[in-house]
Amino acid sequence: MSELYDLEAARSPEQRAYMAGLEARGVCIFCPEHVAAEQRLPIEHTGEHWYVKRNDYPYPGTVEHYLIVPLRHVVTFDELPDAAGAELWAIRRALKAELSPLATATVERSGDMRLNGGSVAHLHTHFVALAPAPAETVRFRVSARGAPDSTACARPARPGTAR
Numbered sequence: 001m002s003e004l005y006d007l008e009a010a011r012s013p014e015q016r017a018y019m020a021g022l023e024a025r026g027v028c029i030f031c032p033e034h035v036a037a038e039q040r041l042p043i044e045h046t047g048e049h050w051y052v053k054r055n056d057y058p059y060p061g062t063v064e065h066y067l068i069v070p071l072r073h074v075v076t077f078d079e080l081p082d083a084a085g086a087e088l089w090a091i092r093r094a095l096k097a098e099l100s101p102l103a104t105a106t107v108e109r110s111g112d113m114r115l116n117g118g119s120v121a122h123l124h125t126h127f128v129a130l131a132p133a134p135a136e137t138v139r140f141r142v143s144a145r146g147a148p149d150s151t152a153c154a155r156p157a158r159p160g161t162a163r
């Protein structure tokens, strides 16, 4: 079983192959010592518990997409002290002040990435800025994949087609 990456969560064949290579080398791209070599965009801020960077793969529909990542390799939020929570809040406040977005959303998956929809085991908080007329709805998957049938049911039926 993969321990650092959920290859099933890859969004393209290229990303999946890249993740498989990292897994084989035992490299976690979110551990701060690997960011410069393995990620396109640099760390912009380093605090006591977290660093902040733009997501190399911003989700469609976002105006800005930041990742707020613990400096320590942890998998769940409660592995960090309460002081890290206070610092996370301060970082979010600073990003909001800097970006002046109309609205924001924060998503943090914690625990087993095969169940929470994550792709990298290292805890990270997504912070996205949102605008009034996005090209598409911003979507975060935050659970394990449902049975194949559930995907088919979720697809809207086109008028005039048999169900």
Ligand SMILES: [Zn+2]
Binding pocket: 028, 029, 030, 031, 072, 073, 074, 122
């Ligand atoms: Zn890590």
